[in-house]
Amino acid sequence: MTNVTMTINGKAVSGEVEGNTLLSSFLRDDQRLTGTHIGCDTSQCGACLVHVNGRAVKSCTMFAAEADGAEVATIEGQANADGSLNVIQQAFQDHHGLQCGFCTPGMVMTTAALLKDNPKPTEAEVRAYLEGNICRCTGYHNIVKAIMAASGQDVSAIAAE
Amino acid sequence: MYAFDIERPETIAEAVAALGGEAQALGGGQTLIPTLKARLASPDKLVSLSSISEMQGIRLEGRDLWIGGATVHADVANDGTYAALSDLAAHIGDPAVRNRGTIGGSIANNDPAACYPAAALGSGATIVTNTREIAADDFFQGMFDTALNEEEIITAVKFPIPEVANYQKFVQPASRFALVGVFVAKYADGVRVAVTGASNEGVHRWSAAEDALSSNFSAGALDGLSVPSGNMIADLHGSPDYRAHLVKVMTGRAVAQAS
Ligand SMILES: Cc1cc2nc3c(=O)[nH]c(=O)nc-3n(C[C@H](O)[C@H](O)[C@H](O)COP(=O)(O)OP(=O)(O)OC[C@H]3O[C@@H](n4cnc5c(N)ncnc54)[C@H](O)[C@@H]3O)c2cc1C
Ligand code: FES
Ligand code: FES
Numbered sequence: 359m360t361n362v363t364m365t366i367n368g369k370a371v372s373g374e375v376e377g378n379t380l381l382s383s384f385l386r387d388d389q390r391l392t393g394t395h396i397g398c399d400t401s402q403c404g405a406c407l408v409h410v411n412g413r414a415v416k417s418c419t420m421f422a423a424e425a426d427g428a429e430v431a432t433i434e435g436q437a438n439a440d441g442s443l444n445v446i447q448q449a450f451q452d453h454h455g456l457q458c459g460f461c462t463p464g465m466v467m468t469t470a471a472l473l474k475d476n477p478k479p480t481e482a483e484v485r486a487y488l489e490g491n492i493c494r495c496t497g498y499h500n501i502v503k504a505i506m507a508a509s510g511q512d513v514s515a516i517a518a519e
Numbered sequence: 520m521y522a523f524d525i526e527r528p529e530t531i532a533e534a535v536a537a538l539g540g541e542a543q544a545l546g547g548g549q550t551l552i553p554t555l556k557a558r559l560a561s562p563d564k565l566v567s568l569s570s571i572s573e574m575q576g577i578r579l580e581g582r583d584l585w586i587g588g589a590t591v592h593a594d595v596a597n598d599g600t601y602a603a604l605s606d607l608a609a610h611i612g613d614p615a616v617r618n619r620g621t622i623g624g625s626i627a628n629n630d631p632a633a634c635y636p637a638a639a640l641g642s643g644a645t646i647v648t649n650t651r652e653i654a655a656d657d658f659f660q661g662m663f664d665t666a667l668n669e670e671e672i673i674t675a676v677k678f679p680i681p682e683v684a685n686y687q688k689f690v691q692p693a694s695r696f697a698l699v700g701v702f703v704a705k706y707a708d709g710v711r712v713a714v715t716g717a718s719n720e721g722v723h724r725w726s727a728a729e730d731a732l733s734s735n736f737s738a739g740a741l742d743g744l745s746v747p748s749g750n751m752i753a754d755l756h757g758s759p760d761y762r763a764h765l766v767k768v769m770t771g772r773a774v775a776q777a778s
Contacts, residue, residue, distance in 0.1 A: 360525075376522065377522065377524040377525040377564075378520040378521070378522060378523055399553070399556050399557070401549060401552065407615055413593070414615045415618050415619055416615045418552075420619060421545075421548070423525045423527070424525070424527070424548075424569065468615075472614075487614055489613035489614070489695065490613025490614060490615050490616060
């Protein structure tokens with residue numbers, strides 16, 4: 359067991375971890391931040407996506423020990439200070455960008471990473487950036503639409519509910 | 520996963536000292552962690568290379584682009600000094616994989632469908648380890664096999680920058696790795712063509728195409744050539760004949776788009 363200390367959504371936390379404790383397990387089991395989801399065993403689905411030092415990473419494919427000293431952002435820190443949905447979350451709701459919601463935390467965190475680097479992405483750029491986020495329900499169109507809307511662009515011409 | 524400890528050394532010397540026995544190097548973990556989850560590896564210790572600052576970064580060294588072995592794909596993608604290499608890095612996996620996966624890990628792993636081995640072989644790169652420098656031509660020794668010894672780590676890769684180059688990847692639709700990928704680079708003294716994804720021998724050079732393109736650098740120079748399918752991979756995504764055909768098509772596209 360080793361002790362790790364990190365900042366999660368602006369709050370300093372510490373805990374004991376094994377060498378093989380994944381960051382996702384630390385968040386979910388130790389910190390009880392269960393908004394970060396686990397959808398696969400193969401690093402492919404992106405449901406577990408969080409930001410570490412400002413960069414999107416799959417928390418199931420990084421050890422908690424490697425995040426010692428890091429700044430971590432998860433879905434739990436995304437809402438506005440008054441608890442209302444942030445722009446990205448609201449756009450997902452408005453444009454029906456989710457159905458079961460299992461992939462949504464990863465989708466929202468991926469969107470936040472994309473819009474930080476590229477505030478007005480094209481539809482093609484959005485689709486390319488979603489390469490590592492799998493959704494079994496929506497067929498992606500409304501997710502793409504929500505992301506375009508969250509970036510402040512007109513989405514009336516984008517295909518389809 | 521089986522149990523293991525993690526160490527996070529800050530220098531190459533400390534990392535090398537920590538390796539040995541059943542210890543294993545940890546790059547970005549984008550290949551190794553899924554392998555550990557599947558219990559296909561059982562190290563007793565992982566030595567993380569990501570805190571070693573002397574293995575980070577990208578800089579020009581004479582006519583070579585030096586890339587630290589622990590540099591992540593996203594940083595190479597954003598660099599742009601060697602455009603074809605940055606473009607290749609920008610199309611590995613997805614954004615999160617590119618934020619963790621490293622050039623040293625990719626080259627050490629030598630997956631037969633990986634992208635960086637094609638760039639290293641196609642550029643005639645030099646693989647720098649903690650003990651020696653190895654020419655790419657001697658480094659890649661077949662699927663998942665390299666010249667690395669136990670406990671040897673890739674500290675950097677040096678790429679001679681070509682006049683023009685391009686990488687064309689025909690994406691395997693499920694894994695998004697290369698079903699066939701071809702890296703073409705034109706240097707003053709000739710053209711190099713490296714093929715990944717296609718062969719049971721792993722990444723390799725296509726010498727007939729190199730000869731044809733060295734005297735006439737145009738897609739048409741490939742017209743009379745055919746790629747033997749004998750050693751090509753057969754799986755549900757493509758037959759050997761299909762892969763052999765793709766090698767030629769992808770080489771032609773890479774030549775046409777080289778810049
Ligand atoms: C969803 C997904 C999609 C991907 N798509 C692609 C793709 O399209 N193209 C592609 O090329 N790759 C792809 N990859 C693989 C990715 O590029 C990995 O990052 C890379 O293969 C391994 O690098 P790593 O730093 O993560 O190494 P790790 O997983 O940490 O290690 C891999 C192996 O290399 C060893 N090792 C690591 N670093 C060093 C070093 N510096 N010196 C010596 N040995 C070392 C480790 O001990 C281990 O055996 C994908 C991966 C995922 C999860
Ligand atoms: S749970 Fe992390 S990528 Fe699927
Ligand atoms: S909304 Fe169900 S997986 Fe995406």
